[in-house]
Amino acid sequence: MEPDNFSSNLRRRTLAEQMADALTEAILAGHWAAGQALPTEPELAAQFAVSRAVVRDATRMLVARGLVDAQHGRGVFVTGSPLAAFGDALLLALRRAGATVWDVERFEQMVLPEVMAEAARRATDEEVAEIRRAAETYHATFAEVTGQSWDRGELTPAERERVMAAFRDLYGAFFAATHNALWALLAEPLLRLRAPRSWQTGGMTAAEFIAHERRLIDARVEAITARDPARAREVGRSLVVLPPEAEAAMRATPVGDVASIPLPLSAQVRRTF
Structure with missing residues (x-):
């Protein structure tokens, strides 16, 4: 990668995102063991030369990724989730290999319809109830975050993580309902590869x-x-099914980043997140 391109890519990521990625790599490399506390907020702020607000945003991202557990009054502790760690390691490996958002999108196009069909075939009453619960949680999170961010025109990194965590819970319930051990095991790391896509609103209101x-x-839920x-x-x-402009935008966006699609949402045939 040429230095100019590398610098340009960094400028597209916030300080909190860069800090969260650096801490993710350190956790995956075993710098802190499961159950061990991260340095305190002031210590991390000094180490990364950022404000404490940036540290808090980065910590929220690590919590959403399942890598740490923030315990009020005690500190932030590394979790023992191997699947979350595997998902982040896979994302980092794909970024280093030059993968794009389109690689993830195309994989989903091939896999998700069959996951949906198998879930419809094999879901128990309890799993149907869990899918409905997860869907309502996702809807509530999406509505709250959209309402808070609408006038700003974009989501903060922490808001994106909230939406994506609810998204992963919902789709994780789909995968679990297949009763396929491999799908159930791989659901979390595979879903961690997805980042939000940013469409133009085309004059839509937040409610619309x-x-x-x-x-x-x-x-999907009803089917x-x-x-x-x-x-x-x-x-x-x-x-x-996506319009060509959306595919082109995804091909130009590194995996894990937000793809900005220069089309109104009315041109979208697939979902936003």
């Missing part, structure tokens, strides 16, 4: 944007909870 997202998610594999597969396939 939220309703649009709910319709797309509920189409699975109806236990209709053919419908679930077809819904999955119909939601993975």
